[in-house]
Amino acid sequence: MLLSVGTMTGGSTVCHCFIKAGIENIFMIYMGRLLLSVLRAVLPVLLSLLPLFASLSNAEESKKLVTFDYAIADTLSALRQPPLAMAGLAQYRSFYREPLLPDARELGNRFQPNFEYLASLEPDAILISPPAHLNLEGKLSRIADVIKIQLFGESLNIWQNLEQLTREVGGLSDQQQQAEALIDSVEARMSAIAAQIERPGKPLFVAEILDDRHLRLYGAGSLEDMVLTRLGLENAWQGPTNEWGFSILTLSEAFQLEGRFILLHPAYSQYLTDSALPTSGLWQHWLNDTPVSIEANYWPWGGFSSALRFAESLVEALETPTER
Structure with a gap:
């Protein structure tokens, strides 16, 4: 009798195990299908956001650029990559009736900058436009790479130089496509004004x-x-x-x-x-x-x-x- 009861109890246990296993399998199949359907719905959205994630990553890794020249700062700002800091910023701002480079930091006088403060910013590059600031090149080069971009002068084609400036600045700030778009938009606007x-x-x-x-x-x-x-x-x-x-x-x-x-x-x-x-x-x-x-x-x-x-x-x- 005890053996019979034990056999029945063991059979019941085995039966419950099979039922439990079946339910678990059904549940796993259901969850797997549900997960697959969710992935199918969400994956296109995630893929569409990849460029945004990449741009945010590039923004975080964008180079820290400092300039002593307004044309360069003007171009960086137009590319939505304003300079980290600029020399003579207070003087430039006094000539305008609207906020100018509000996020850029002041380095002091254009020809007598605060070198200690500049060094503390740890810039990746310092951009100047000869002949201005060539006398500071030695001191500046001890802080970061000095990149020279010549813009104005009687024998120079200013339009071509501004195109070159825009492309070079765009390359330095990883904004090559934006630089080309800026050049095209300016040319189109000039034609419309003409x-x-x-x-x-x-x-x-x-x-x-x-x-x-x-x-x-x-x-x-x-x-x-x-x-x-x-x-x-x-x-x-x-x-x-x-x-x-x-x-x-x-x-x-x-x-x-x-x-x-x-x-x-x-x-x-x-x-x-x-x-x-x-x-x-x-x-x-x-x-x-x-x-x-x-x-x-x-x-x-x-x-x-x-x-x-x-x-x-x-x-x-x-x-x-x-x-x-």
């Missing part, structure tokens, strides 16, 4: 009054001359220029010029603040016709972003009737 801009009857002088006796004219080798040429306009100033693309004339020399003047409401001059013309001196009797005035919201030695700002301001100024 198609709509008013054609003045006279050649244009792009001028900036420095003080009560001196005038700056932008000519060959300047960003302004490059923009005029790109828009199909004639630059009236064909005289010699320095390595920065401008000439300085005296008041008497300015009175002998004939053409239409585009006056830059000063962004660079430290002598003028609120007036396009000085309130004293002979400038008040300079022209019979009031010259066209542009609020200079760009840097004269900037990148493609600055070139577009000047071009768009020029269109607006030429379309605005001047007071007499």
